Amino acid sequence: MLEQIEGSLGVAKAVALCRPGVVCAYPISPQTHIVENLGKFVKNGELKDCDFLNVESEFSAISVSIGSEVGGARTYTATASQGLLFMTEGIYSASGLGLPIVMTVASRAIGGPINIWNDHSDSLSQRDSGWLQLFCESNQDAVDTHIMAFKIAEKVGLPVMVCMDGFVLTHAFERLDIPSQETVDKFLKPYEPKEYLNTKEPVSIGAMVGPEAFTEVRLLQQRKMAKALDVIEEVTKEYRELTGSKSGGLLDCYNCENADLKLIILGSTVGTAKDEIDRLKAEGINVGIISLKSFRPFPYAAIKEAIGDTKQVICVERAFSFGARGIICPEVKRAVEGTSCDVKTVVAGLGGRPIFGTTINGIVKDALAGKFTEEFTFFDVNADVLNSYTQKHEGVTFNKGPINQSAIEKSVKA
Amino acid sequence: MMNKAFAVTLDPATSLQNHTGSWRTLRPVNVFKLPPCNNQCPAGENIQQWLFYAAEGDYEHAWRILTEENPLPACMGRVCYHTCEGKCNRGFLDESVGINSVERFLGDYAIEHNLAFKRPSKETGKKILVIGAGPAGLSAAYQLRRFGHSVHIVEAAKEAGGMMRYGIPTYRLPRNILDAEIKRITDMGVTIECGRKIEDIEAEKKNGKYDAVILGLGASVSAGADIPQGDTTHVLNALSVLGQIETTGEIEIARRVTVYGGGNTAVDVARSLRRIGAEPVIVYRRNREKMRANAEEMDAAIAEGIQVKWLSTISEASKDALKIEKMVLDENGKPQPTGQFEELPSDAVVLALGQNVDKTALSKLQNLQMEKDSVVVNNETMMTSIDGIFAAGDVATNDRTVTHAIGMGKNAARGVNAFLNGSTYKKPQKHDLAKFEDMHPWYYTDAPKTVRQELEVARRSNTFDEVQFGLTEENAIFEARRCLSCGNCMECDNCYGVCPDSAVVKLGPGKGYEFNYDYCKGCGVCAQECPCGHIKMVPEQI
Numbered sequence: 044m045l046e047q048i049e050g051s052l053g054v055a056k057a058v059a060l061c062r063p064g065v066v067c068a069y070p071i072s073p074q075t076h077i078v079e080n081l082g083k084f085v086k087n088g089e090l091k092d093c094d095f096l097n098v099e100s101e102f103s104a105i106s107v108s109i110g111s112e113v114g115g116a117r118t119y120t121a122t123a124s125q126g127l128l129f130m131t132e133g134i135y136s137a138s139g140l141g142l143p144i145v146m147t148v149a150s151r152a153i154g155g156p157i158n159i160w161n162d163h164s165d166s167l168s169q170r171d172s173g174w175l176q177l178f179c180e181s182n183q184d185a186v187d188t189h190i191m192a193f194k195i196a197e198k199v200g201l202p203v204m205v206c207m208d209g210f211v212l213t214h215a216f217e218r219l220d221i222p223s224q225e226t227v228d229k230f231l232k233p234y235e236p237k238e239y240l241n242t243k244e245p246v247s248i249g250a251m252v253g254p255e256a257f258t259e260v261r262l263l264q265q266r267k268m269a270k271a272l273d274v275i276e277e278v279t280k281e282y283r284e285l286t287g288s289k290s291g292g293l294l295d296c297y298n299c300e301n302a303d304l305k306l307i308i309l310g311s312t313v314g315t316a317k318d319e320i321d322r323l324k325a326e327g328i329n330v331g332i333i334s335l336k337s338f339r340p341f342p343y344a345a346i347k348e349a350i351g352d353t354k355q356v357i358c359v360e361r362a363f364s365f366g367a368r369g370i371i372c373p374e375v376k377r378a379v380e381g382t383s384c385d386v387k388t389v390v391a392g393l394g395g396r397p398i399f400g401t402t403i404n405g406i407v408k409d410a411l412a413g414k415f416t417e418e419f420t421f422f423d424v425n426a427d428v429l430n431s432y433t434q435k436h437e438g439v440t441f442n443k444g445p446i447n448q449s450a451i452e453k454s455v456k457a
Numbered sequence: 458m459m460n461k462a463f464a465v466t467l468d469p470a471t472s473l474q475n476h477t478g479s480w481r482t483l484r485p486v487n488v489f490k491l492p493p494c495n496n497q498c499p500a501g502e503n504i505q506q507w508l509f510y511a512a513e514g515d516y517e518h519a520w521r522i523l524t525e526e527n528p529l530p531a532c533m534g535r536v537c538y539h540t541c542e543g544k545c546n547r548g549f550l551d552e553s554v555g556i557n558s559v560e561r562f563l564g565d566y567a568i569e570h571n572l573a574f575k576r577p578s579k580e581t582g583k584k585i586l587v588i589g590a591g592p593a594g595l596s597a598a599y600q601l602r603r604f605g606h607s608v609h610i611v612e613a614a615k616e617a618g619g620m621m622r623y624g625i626p627t628y629r630l631p632r633n634i635l636d637a638e639i640k641r642i643t644d645m646g647v648t649i650e651c652g653r654k655i656e657d658i659e660a661e662k663k664n665g666k667y668d669a670v671i672l673g674l675g676a677s678v679s680a681g682a683d684i685p686q687g688d689t690t691h692v693l694n695a696l697s698v699l700g701q702i703e704t705t706g707e708i709e710i711a712r713r714v715t716v717y718g719g720g721n722t723a724v725d726v727a728r729s730l731r732r733i734g735a736e737p738v739i740v741y742r743r744n745r746e747k748m749r750a751n752a753e754e755m756d757a758a759i760a761e762g763i764q765v766k767w768l769s770t771i772s773e774a775s776k777d778a779l780k781i782e783k784m785v786l787d788e789n790g791k792p793q794p795t796g797q798f799e800e801l802p803s804d805a806v807v808l809a810l811g812q813n814v815d816k817t818a819l820s821k822l823q824n825l826q827m828e829k830d831s832v833v834v835n836n837e838t839m840m841t842s843i844d845g846i847f848a849a850g851d852v853a854t855n856d857r858t859v860t861h862a863i864g865m866g867k868n869a870a871r872g873v874n875a876f877l878n879g880s881t882y883k884k885p886q887k888h889d890l891a892k893f894e895d896m897h898p899w900y901y902t903d904a905p906k907t908v909r910q911e912l913e914v915a916r917r918s919n920t921f922d923e924v925q926f927g928l929t930e931e932n933a934i935f936e937a938r939r940c941l942s943c944g945n946c947m948e949c950d951n952c953y954g955v956c957p958d959s960a961v962v963k964l965g966p967g968k969g970y971e972f973n974y975d976y977c978k979g980c981g982v983c984a985q986e987c988p989c990g991h992i993k994m995v996p997e998q999i
Contacts, residue, residue: 248466
C-alpha cells in the first residue's frame, strides 16, 4: 500500500511485517525513530508475539539479541555510529555463531569529533566483522531490503546489517509502497532456527575453539559469505517477482550502456547522482552509475561485469581509511585486476556535508578532464576553512578545489 | 535433530575436557571465621550455629547445639546481660539480632517439650566433688557428667541455684524455670546435697575418695559500709533482703527505704521492694553513665517509678532520715565530697555495695593461692595452685555474672577431664574474627528487631510476675533468620549460582559446598558474592 511516511516508520513497518520474536535496542540518533515505532507496534498490539526489550546500552542490545537468537527467536535490533562501536564485541560473536540477526545501521559519522550527521565511517568500520552489509539507496529500497534481509540471513546463517543513510533517509518523508502482511507471510515463513537452546536436545553454543579447528571455522564462515552472493540474488529475484519491486540485489546499474565513465556509489547519494547523470546526458556526457548494494559479501564478479569495458571508474566514498586510502576502491581494483580499467577514489560527503547534483557534476567533469591524477582525492574540501587554520599556525596553504594525497604529503614536508 | 554448527556447538558436558582450573592463580577456600557474638559470649556459646538451626525451624537441634556449652538456656535467656548483641554485626545494618530472646525461646521450648540431656554412653568411674550448686557448679557438673564422670554437688543453701535463686528476683527468673533446668541436670545422674556447708575441703575430698574437686562458691556475702547510725535505724544488706523475699515471699520493712549502691544487686533490691509496696530510693555516688548496673534493668527500674539520687553518699543515718552528702566527679571520674549535705527521709537502708565469697573454708586449704577476693587459677585448665582442686565462677573471677560462671564451669570441667586423663587441657585456637567489612551485606534484606512484650508498668508494682515475655515461634524464627551468619556458611546458594564454571559443588543440606578445582578459574566471584565472608581467595603456589 502506498503511504507518504517517514523512512524510519517505513522500516519499522517492514520489520513488523517480518514478525520478529524479539526487538531490542538502545536509542541513538538517527536510528531512534525506527525502534520507537516498533515499540509502539508491540504496545498497541499491531506486532503480536514479540518481546520489545528496553536495555541500558548498545552492548546489552547486541547481547540480548544474541541471547534471543540462540533461544530460537527471530531477532531485530538497530543502532548507529558510536552505538555500533559499543556493540563491536557482540557483533563479532553473533557472526561467529552464525546467528541470523537483522540490524539496521542508520549510518552516521563516528566521533571524535562528535558528529551526528551521515557518512559511512560507522558501517564500514565493521567491514571485517563477518556480517553481511547491504546498503540502501532509497527508503523504498530500505523497506524492501529489510524484508529480504531476514530471509537472506536465515538462509545463509549469518547476521545482516542493513545500512541506510542517517537523516538523509531515516528522517525523510516520501512515498513508500509497504507490502501487505499476506505478501510478506508468503515470502517469509515462520522462523525455524537451524540450532537453538532447548531442553529436549541440550547443547552448548559458543564453545572455545583452539588452533586445531579455528582456521576451519573461519573458512566455513568465508564459505557462507560465498554462498550469500547467490542467496542475495535468489532472494531478490523471488521478492521482485512477488512484489514488483526493484530493490535489493548485489548491485544496480543506471545508464551503464556505453558509458565513458562509471561512478560506484553506496547509499542515498545514488539518487542525487541519477538526477545529475540525466542532466549530463542532455549535455551529451554519458556517465553510468553502479549502486553498490552488497558491500559484504563484495560482489567481485558482478562488479567486473558491471564495469564491462569502461576504462574509467570513480568510487565516490563517504569514508576512508586513515593512513591508507579509500575503502571501496581497493575492492574494485581487485575486481578488475588485469584489465586496463582505471579506478580512483573521490572522497565526498563526510560528516553530513551534502553531496549535491553540482558535486556529482564536478566529479564527472574533473574525471573526464583527467584532473584526478591520483588514486585518492578529497573532492568537496573547502580550502578556505582549511587554510584559516594551517596558514595561521604553520604557514601552509592549500589551493582551492580538490586536494589529492600528494598535496597532503607535500604540505607536511614544506 | 538440530543442524549443529561446526566446532562452536557442543554436546552437553563435552567442555569438561577443558580443565580451566589450570588457569587459576588464586583459589577460593572456605574459611570459618569466629562470629563476634560467639567471640563475645562469656559462656562460649556457638550462637551463630544454634541460630542457624533455629532459623531452619529445627528447635531441638538448635537447643542441643546450644546446650553443648550451656545447660541453662531458659535461665540465661532471661538473666544474661547479652553482651553478644552489642557485638552483633547486624548492628551495622539495622539492629542487632535478638539473640537473648531466641535463646529463651529455645530454653522454654525444651522445657515445654520435656527435652532431656543424653546420659553419658559410658561411665569412667571417676568421682568429682563440686562445691556450690550455683551456675558455675551446675555448669561444671553437667559437663563432667557428659564426660561420664560421677558428680556430687554439695550446696550450703537450702536449695540449688546459688545467686540465680537467692540473688535474682523472680520477676526476672521464675523459679519453675530454674527448677526445671536444674532437674534436667540431676536427671543425668548428678547428685546435689543441699543445706550442708563444707568446712574442711581436704578432708571431704579424702574421705569421699574424690578424684578432683571444683570450687564453685558464689559471692554470697554482702559487703558492708561504715555508716554512723543511731541504734534504732534499720540497716540491712541486699542479699539478706533478696534471700528473705525468695524464701518467704515478702519482707517486713519500712515504706521509705534507701538502697545504697549502683550495681545490678541494688537495682534488683529496689525493684523487689517496689513490688512489696515500699517506696525505694537508690542512692549512688556516681552518675548514670558510671553506673555498673545493666542499662535495660535500670531503665525498667526508672519506668517502675524508682527514684535515684545520683552523686550522693550516705554520711549518717538516724531514726527516720539519712544525711546525704552531694558528690562531684573529678577529672578521673572519681566521686569527691563537696561538703554540701541534705536530708533524705528514710526508715531503712539496704546496702548493695557488692558481694564477697565466704572464704572460711578456703582459708583452711594450705597452699591455695589467693589474690584479693579470688582464688588464682590457671586460665586454661582452671586448676588452682593445689593439684586436683579447680575453681570456677565468683570464687575465681571479678566478672561475677551468671554467664561468666557458666563459661568458667564448663572450662573447669574440661580442665578436670584432661587432668583425670593424665593430660593438661589446652583451649583450642580461635578462628579469626568475622568482621563486618569482610562481609557482603547487599544480600540481606531489611528486618527490624523483634521487640519483646513486657508486663505493663502499672501491674509491676504489686506482683513478682515475670516482666519480660518470650517470643512466639513465629517471632523467634524471624529473629533467628535475621542472623547474618558472619563468617560461616548459611547455604544461601550464592556461590553455587554465580560460579561461571559450575565449579561450586553442592554437598546437600547441612553439608555446604566444595570447589571443583579442575574447573575453578579463580575468578573470585563466589568470594565477592558470599554474604557471610565465608570464602577467601588465596594465592596458588606457582
